[in-house]
Amino acid sequence: MSFEVKHLQKKFGEKQAVEDLSFELKSPGVYALLGTNGAGKSTSIRMMLGILSRDHGEVLLNGENFDTRKVNVGYLAEERGLYPKYPIMDQLLYFASLKGLSTDDAMERIKYWGDRLKVTEYLFPERKMGKRIKPTLADQMSKGNQQKIQLMAALISDPEFLILDEPLSGLDPVNTDLFKSVIHEEIDKKKYIIMSSHQMPVIEEFCEDITILNRGKAMVQGNLNEIKKSYGRVNLFVKCDEDISGTISTLGIKVVNDTPAGIQLRVKSESEAQALLRKLSDDNRTIVRFELREPSLHEIFIESVGEAANDNTQEFTTNIAEEAVSE
Amino acid sequence: MNKSDFRGFKQVFLFEFYSGIKKTGFKAFIATLCALALFTMPVMIIVGKIKGDDTSSEKNSSKSEIESVYVYDDTGLSIDYDHFNETDKYSDVSFITDNASSYADSVKNLEENSDHKDLIIKSEYDENDGFEVTIVYAKESGIKKSSLENFEEDFRTFYREEILGIQNVSDEEYENLTKDIDITVLKQAKDGSFAEDLENISVSDYFVMLSGLIIVFMFINMSVGNIATSIATEKSSRVIEFLLTGTRPLALLSGKIVARLLETVITSMAVYSCYFLSQILCIFLVAGDVTVESASGNLVVTSSIWETITLSKMVIALLYFLAGLALYSIVGALAGASVSKLDELQDAYKFYTFLILLSFYCDMFLVILMLNSGASEAFMNFCAIFPLTGAFLTPALILTGKISILTGTISLVIIVITAAVIFILASAIYESMLLFQGKRLAVKDIVALMKKQVVA
Numbered sequence: 001m002s003f004e005v006k007h008l009q010k011k012f013g014e015k016q017a018v019e020d021l022s023f024e025l026k027s028p029g030v031y032a033l034l035g036t037n038g039a040g041k042s043t044s045i046r047m048m049l050g051i052l053s054r055d056h057g058e059v060l061l062n063g064e065n066f067d068t069r070k071v072n073v074g075y076l077a078e079e080r081g082l083y084p085k086y087p088i089m090d091q092l093l094y095f096a097s098l099k100g101l102s103t104d105d106a107m108e109r110i111k112y113w114g115d116r117l118k119v120t121e122y123l124f125p126e127r128k129m130g131k132r133i134k135p136t137l138a139d140q141m142s143k144g145n146q147q148k149i150q151l152m153a154a155l156i157s158d159p160e161f162l163i164l165d166e167p168l169s170g171l172d173p174v175n176t177d178l179f180k181s182v183i184h185e186e187i188d189k190k191k192y193i194i195m196s197s198h199q200m201p202v203i204e205e206f207c208e209d210i211t212i213l214n215r216g217k218a219m220v221q222g223n224l225n226e227i228k229k230s231y232g233r234v235n236l237f238v239k240c241d242e243d244i245s246g247t248i249s250t251l252g253i254k255v256v257n258d259t260p261a262g263i264q265l266r267v268k269s270e271s272e273a274q275a276l277l278r279k280l281s282d283d284n285r286t287i288v289r290f291e292l293r294e295p296s297l298h299e300i301f302i303e304s305v306g307e308a309a310n311d312n313t314q315e316f317t318t319n320i321a322e323e324a325v326s327e
Numbered sequence: 328m329n330k331s332d333f334r335g336f337k338q339v340f341l342f343e344f345y346s347g348i349k350k351t352g353f354k355a356f357i358a359t360l361c362a363l364a365l366f367t368m369p370v371m372i373i374v375g376k377i378k379g380d381d382t383s384s385e386k387n388s389s390k391s392e393i394e395s396v397y398v399y400d401d402t403g404l405s406i407d408y409d410h411f412n413e414t415d416k417y418s419d420v421s422f423i424t425d426n427a428s429s430y431a432d433s434v435k436n437l438e439e440n441s442d443h444k445d446l447i448i449k450s451e452y453d454e455n456d457g458f459e460v461t462i463v464y465a466k467e468s469g470i471k472k473s474s475l476e477n478f479e480e481d482f483r484t485f486y487r488e489e490i491l492g493i494q495n496v497s498d499e500e501y502e503n504l505t506k507d508i509d510i511t512v513l514k515q516a517k518d519g520s521f522a523e524d525l526e527n528i529s530v531s532d533y534f535v536m537l538s539g540l541i542i543v544f545m546f547i548n549m550s551v552g553n554i555a556t557s558i559a560t561e562k563s564s565r566v567i568e569f570l571l572t573g574t575r576p577l578a579l580l581s582g583k584i585v586a587r588l589l590e591t592v593i594t595s596m597a598v599y600s601c602y603f604l605s606q607i608l609c610i611f612l613v614a615g616d617v618t619v620e621s622a623s624g625n626l627v628v629t630s631s632i633w634e635t636i637t638l639s640k641m642v643i644a645l646l647y648f649l650a651g652l653a654l655y656s657i658v659g660a661l662a663g664a665s666v667s668k669l670d671e672l673q674d675a676y677k678f679y680t681f682l683i684l685l686s687f688y689c690d691m692f693l694v695i696l697m698l699n700s701g702a703s704e705a706f707m708n709f710c711a712i713f714p715l716t717g718a719f720l721t722p723a724l725i726l727t728g729k730i731s732i733l734t735g736t737i738s739l740v741i742i743v744i745t746a747a748v749i750f751i752l753a754s755a756i757y758e759s760m761l762l763f764q765g766k767r768l769a770v771k772d773i774v775a776l777m778k779k780q781v782v783a
Binding site: 046049051053068069073075077079080081082083084085086090094095097098099150153154 | 331334335338339341342345346560561564565566567568569570571572573574575758
């Protein structure tokens with residue numbers, strides 16, 4: 001199975017929300033869409049799912065038009081949503097029926113995911129002292145538990161294709177670990193997953209391929225390891241017992257950060273790092289740490305998005321309705 | 328629009344329907360209507376029966392409780408009040424005709440001597456107004472209202488007979504003179520045929536039509552409010568985005584509308600069943616009891632209206648009612664889709680409320696005109712055929728025969744076409760509106776959106 005996004009474009013009025021986005025998922029795994037708020041991640045996802053019409057481009061699954069009505073897709077939207085005044089069990093059964101599940105199958109899955117995500121007490125409340133059981137309504141649950149119910153809704157049909165838009169945002173550390181373990185399980189089941197996030201450690205933990213979006217444009221794209229390699233090993237961490245600032249300035253190496261834990265330097269090449277190491281050795285400095293490594297995803301992201309990110313934090317709240325109205 | 332656009336329709340419909348009928352508001356609404364349909368008539372009959380029992384017991388009593396009657400007759404006729412004493416019931420009543428004191432003084436005395444069960448009668452004759460008889464009694468006299476009503480009825484009969492006797496008119500002649508003269512005006516229609524002029528309605532028809540108008544208004548308002556709230560809730564809670572991965576906006580829209588229609592059909596059937604039971608109950612209450620004759624008048628009147636209803640009329644009226652409900656539901660759905668937050672819905676509802684009230688008042692105006700002076704045929708046809716006004720009144724006009732089956736069928740075709748066109752237009756922009764998150768869309772924005780989506 002291969003999933004292809006080709007030249008996706010979307011304009012809201014004069015704003016180019018997504019500009020010529022293309023990528024491909026040839027094998028099961030996680031593909032990441034990164035970007036600041038308003039970079040076009042959610043708009044791209046909505047276009048892929050067919051929720052939002054696209055101005056140009058196509059989304060293909062095995063060479064055919066990707067249609068969520070034909071493919072079993074699980075979607076955890078960035079804007080979490082449940083009917084606040086309806087029982088959660090009714091809602092889950094409804095969502096399951098929309099995915100074509102029978103009531104029996106849906107109940108079985110609800111039981112499994114209820115146990116797995118530790119929300120059984122809300123789904124199957126126990127009778128207390130012979131009193132009538134009142135079903136739990138969505139607005140009677142905490143935000144974290146509501147998020148679990150939404151993850152259940154996304155996974156209830158055991159989808160072959162998963163789209164997770166900011167899956168871990170707003171979760172406490174315990175629930176973050178729980179969600180991570182569920183995502184790892186889905187990866188192990190060889191699912192195709194597209195994940196959007198601006199939490200770089202999460203992306204590094206799960207994803208092999210990424211696209212960094214800025215103002216709807218793909219700034220960096222490809223395999224994460226290869227991207228890192230392409231940047232080269234230019235990050236140097238040095239810690240000595242003595243003050244080495246004089247030596248660094250003599251060699252003209254750029255200081256990125258100076259903290260009690262050490263100095264972070266940006267070298268032009270590995271030979272520059274070797275030159276520094278030689279100099280420190282010659283000067284009989286006590287070297288506690290000397291580490292040359294590739295840039296982190298966070299650093300790549302900051303470098304790619306750069307200063308533009310500061311102007312880019314405003315959410316695109318308009319959509320095609322506003323676009324039409326503005327015209 | 329193709330078949331796959333309706334994927335998920337069944338699921339949406341079932342969810343909306345079951346969650347709709349589980350709501351407390353719906354249960355209270357249906358219970359109230361059923362209770363009204365079931366108990367109104369029997370209660371009226373029982374109240375009438377109690378009143379009737381009271382009156383009949385007085386009527387059947389051997390002697391009237393009235394002691395003396397002071398008569399001031401300014402008609403100039405020689406009425407012989409001894410004839411009134413001839414009946415056993417009034418044999419003990421004294422008629423005092425040669426009063427020394429004036430009428431005003433007697434009335435004053437009546438107030439002062441209120442411990443006697445006395446009456447004062449003043450009779451006058453006016454060339455224009457005819458005979459005017461005034462009966463005065465003291466509040467503290469203790470005369471029962473039923474006694475007084477019986478006396479009034481008997482005195483009227485006595486006075487009429489006395490006048491006829493003086494004029495030498497026999498009973499037979501009087502009967503002939505007072506028989507109804509029924510005039511039917513036949514009006515030539517455009518096709519040359521003559522038909523009865525039905526522009527005016529009776530008071531009973533007026534109440535039936537007004538009740539129908541209010542009930543349909545309640546149904547439409549409740550159904551549309553539910554749809555708008557449901558859509559606004561899905562938008563404000565952001566659940567819509569998830570739903571759209573499993574279904575399509577058209578399926579959502581049509582599923583909600585059909586669920587509301589089914590709720591309405593169930594409510595109507597429940598209410599009609601209760602009304603039917605109430606009629607059976609009334610028959611048992613009325614059976615063999617002459618005293619409730621007057622109280623059962625309403626039952627007879629209402630039944631006579633039902634008698635004019637045929638199956639074809641019922642079918643057309645029901646279809647029209649459902650089409651009207653669907654039409655307004657689509658407008659309500661657009662109102663719900665135009666907001667991003669639930670608390671903005673009231674604001675978005677203003678235009679819809681204006682529209683529904685304007686149409687409702689237009690229909691009410693027609694019904695009032697029909698009762699008073701007779702509405703023009705053109706206005707009646709406009710209200711029946713124009714879908715927004717027709718949604719409230721046309722079913723009642725069809726059922727009561729105020730418009731022909733042909734006009735009813737034409738109206739039905741027009742409203743179905745209008746609802747279909749509005750549905751297609753709405754579906755063109757509904758998707759955009761569903762995902763819209765921002766300031767509330769005004770009507771002009773929706774129209775602009777509609778133009779763009781439909782023309783483009």
